[in-house]
Amino acid sequence: MNFYKMQGAGNDFVFIEDFNNEIEDECLLAKKLCDRHFGIGADGLVIVRKSEIANAKMVIINADGSRANMCGNAIRCFGKYVYEHNIANGDRFSVETGDGVKDIEIILANEKVRYVRVYMGKPSYDGRDIPLNNMESIIKTDITVDDKTYNMTTVLLGVPHTIIFENDKEYDVILDGSKIEKIDLFREGSNVNFVKIIDETHIKVDTWERGAGATLACGTGCSASVVVAKKLGLVHKDKEIFVKAPGGELVIEVLGDDVFMKGPAEVVFEGKLSL
Incomplete structure (x- = not known):
């Protein structure tokens, strides 16, 4: 299996493709690959999959094997990966995440990816969304x-x-x-x-x-x-x-x-x- 090591502002990830959903235990795999002594070493594992509602699907698992719905640095790396591997056409496309579909814009300089701009969504302070125990919100x-x-x-x-x-x-x-x-x-x-x-x-x-x-x-x-x-x-x-x-x-x-x-x-x- 091929892999890519990518980083965004020092937040690093191992990228692998799994278009046929062949990985059996992705959380165990994340712990193994993200180990900085016995594996490749990273803050998280990013799996590239097909999506029925966007141009691609991003699955991210933390280094300890726990799942994350979304990661800002990971999705910028994901955007660059999708663009450079021709998984989506053009410099604007969408990515399915655990936090919904995110819009991506690739910003080029001399025909190379200089920046990736991501729509991060809308914030919520509602304790039900966060979620909080026994509090409606935590503000100041x-x-x-x-x-x-x-x-x-x-x-x-x-x-x-x-x-x-x-x-x-x-x-x-x-x-x-x-x-x-x-x-x-x-x-x-x-x-x-x-x-x-x-x-x-x-x-x-x-x-x-x-x-x-x-x-x-x-x-x-x-x-x-x-x-x-x-x-x-x-x-x-x-x-x-x-x-x-x-x-x-x-x-x-x-x-x-x-x-x-x-x-x-x-x-x-x-x-x-x-x-």
């Missing part, structure tokens, strides 16, 4: 975890994301993120983003991803951080926001309730799997 709410209090906002944008602004406090993405991810409020866990406001059009985001841990970038996390920052009036309400993650920069645009993400995607290497 003080939550105490192990005797430490965090002011947090949680939003669903493909997957649940909890946003914590740290301009006045410093947090440890691993220690604090791992604790917050699994608190009882979150029925299915939550990704955790620690955000610093740089100016009205620039922010910095460090993300703890459920199922993957601290990553170099999280596309849905960067998008969710901008959505919340705009809602709370911390950045310019009408302009694109440039988001600096440890692995690179993404550009997030919010038009009404619609969220768009733009950023790079690269092939790292390719090879053959021995299963």
Whole structure:
């Protein structure tokens, strides 16, 4: 079986095709391939399949074998993969995900893929959507975890994301993120983003991803951080926001309730799997 290793802003994935649905245990396969010592090493496994409602279907499984409905960096890599492998015609096409169908736009420079722009959907603060236990929403709410209090906002944008602004406090993405991810409020866990406001059009985001841990970038996390920052009036309400993650920069645009993400995607290497 052929594979491709791809990365978007440092968030890395193993890509394989499974057009005939031949993989028997994809979660076990993800754990094996994503292991950085005994496998290829990645934050997640991405499976390329046929779709009856879009040009292609993206299945993503975290490094720990858990499933994810959506991943922003993965879908940018997926868009580049679909375009360069002629799975879809043209520079605009659709991708089926666990969070619905996403529209993709390929932005070229000198006939090569420079950026991939993705429609990320609409955010929801409704506790039923996130989903939350025994709370209607979490917006600028003080939550105490192990005797430490965090002011947090949680939003669903493909997957649940909890946003914590740290301009006045410093947090440890691993220690604090791992604790917050699994608190009882979150029925299915939550990704955790620690955000610093740089100016009205620039922010910095460090993300703890459920199922993957601290990553170099999280596309849905960067998008969710901008959505919340705009809602709370911390950045310019009408302009694109440039988001600096440890692995690179993404550009997030919010038009009404619609969220768009733009950023790079690269092939790292390719090879053959021995299963």
